[in-house]
Amino acid sequence: MLRNGKIKEEPETEPSSRGERAETEQPETERDSGTHFPMPNPSPAPLHPKLEIKRNAVTDDYKVSTQVLGLGINGKVLECFNKKTSEKCALKILYDSPKARREVELHWRVSSGPHIVRILSLYENMHHGKKCLLIVMECMEGGELFSRIQARGDQAFTEREGSEIMRDIGTAIEYLHNMDIAHRDIKPENLLYNSKDSNCVLKLTDFGFAKETTLHNPLQTPCYTPYYVAPEVLSLEKYDKSCDMWSLGVIMYILLCGFPPFYSNTGQAISPGMKRRIRMGQYEFPNPEWAEVSEEAKQLINQLLKTDPNERMTISQFMNHPWINQSMVVPPTPLHTTRVLTEDRELWDEVK
Template structure:
């Protein structure tokens, strides 16, 4: 898999195949250009020339490298006016017959005098003196890389002292690869402007809605109810949400609006339960709600109307077979998911790799729910077991910091996971803030809840594996809301001394060990907490993909630029540093993070106690903390709120 937010890999414009850079180094010179072959006497082999800007000049991505084929040609007089291309041909030595791929340059700080391997002049400065290829370790000035250094990375780690030998540029076939991201705009200061702003990653969407709900069927119908035998004639309009009974075809006044979420059942001619009227004329079908049964007389259109109403009640229907409720829920509600819940397919709450989350309603109670719909046809048969992973884990969890699973239903083509619906997510809360980031007080409050939920999960040997602000749901729009973890599609059960190697998570929040050969354990969630904490306080991602992560972590001036972090406490920075540790052994656990001075704050404890009193349950603080914080307030002359102590007799447990 090609990992990363931007510049994830290389794509051949000739055949359309995608490659890691390390794999592109082994490419044979056999591109057939099958997808791009054009018949005709003239064919432009190169796209229009454009200046190439170094990838560090964009805050959100890298440069675009084009691909094409050409006959043997000499080195262009000006590399700045040509796209970077990749040669396959008769190079010297080990480069013969291999693809010439672009260098992967990162800004590098050198600890000893180093020369540019293109112009052979000294790289000057105390730190961040130049660029180094992460594969072949070629060193150069930024000015040399932007227009002069050829794309001839051999993929071999040579010495960093300028001894690498570069091959000639003679080629027969030129295969040009481009990075999978849009071209960057020029920027006057590329070295310090490459931070990626916080955004909703491409794997997920959030809260979308159709501009207009389509009308499924309309027409004049007669109806009566099981309590009123008087027949009434109205103009019925059926859409995805309601059945509306209008006075006439053009009027906006209506007699009744019947939400489909209140419809429990549609009965056809063979299932009619209401007795016939005295004139012995049978109605076409019945619409059953919790309080009334609507007997509808539609004449010749009866079958069409019945089918349309059923279609509106089951907007996601693949096989036509009734969904079967699995192990969860009230036994009296066993049956079709559509008979228990109404799913609104025009209101998308979220979307990810495993499915789409729609807003739904419990038909009998009218309670709003979130329904994740997973299309089984998108996954191979051997992966179907993984689709039920979320339900298998959630059904054994009970914590106020974890989203509540209400039930699961399944058809031949879909899996329906029904969960409680909350107000929004943490990412929306961050982005909607006036400054695009959260204050420390709010961040402390949210991170404490996240850590308590993780402590519960880790105690049960469960790693979430995809922790990010999108998967932290916010219950209310309050300044200090309850938050819950959701989306356990990537979650894994990992023992105390176990390691897993399956690919999980979202690249921007992935711990380094996930893509290493050594495997990962539950500590990968703590790395994600560090990234969540960073993006909450700064509004940007901590790493960009143009520099080596380990160098960014050790470079405080880069990780914490003064412009964004001047007003953020050093204790917050300390906690982030202890969470974003490449070494798993040095990375903080949940307990150590909660015990960090930044989270041992009197104002935070007061906020948590007030929240627990609103919730009527103590699960974020401990009774023993009260005396400690009371003594703390007395020592510093702070007012200890009299309403915060827990009232005896209240339930202190979950």
């Protein structure tokens, strides 16, 4: 991808919104085989209710459509309708495994949190002779974050709007991090609007990479999407939930200009040069796209894209930053974001 957002890549290993996401470089090594459902928790009882797994057929309660809404890391998502209320929902189908049960457990644990897609119910059914977990979720009919911005046409996207969006994303991450959960796949494709209305709500979804993390239980498996991966994950080091903050910085950068801070020019999903720039934190704020963006926004991005996780801004610091918690005083400066994203619409679809 060139600085102005022009990309020529046809990644073969890069994760996509259609489920072609890569846990690249090394296989899963974390000890998932001991995972139970619900997962044992030696700490005090959680505040959320225990998840009820229904054994009756999901088709008893829902009319399942063949319409595919998307593919997550671990399974596809179909459109379905509640037979009693006619409510449109999303049905995610996961083949039963310790990893799938971990995804369900962690998503359920945070499901009632702000700006997080809600789980409505869970079923355990047989499908093609295999045991499956069927997750019924609220249907996010407003589409992906960047697609929404692309659809604005001539209506300018402003820095103030960027601040409001980043505050919403930060609110979801704050809820996860306060529960010692790292999402590990924070990216625009996992940020969906619940409706097409002007007062729609942006929510975080897809917990296929999510994992509990504490000081004594750091993360090790290099799960990532290339554009948004933190340097410590690339370097195969032990890492923690601060990897989400790096991803937050990349999203904020793209949101304010329309192209990513790190990219590959070689046609690969992630090239040696791109890895080097990520590890060294080499990026710029080039004109004309960044000419009118406030210094406060640029400084905030710099704090999020610190290569040393210990120096990187925490979610608490992020949420307390004036650019985030005082959105109304952020200048409503028109940005180049809509133009750049629209010009590169097909190319963005390729690199999801």
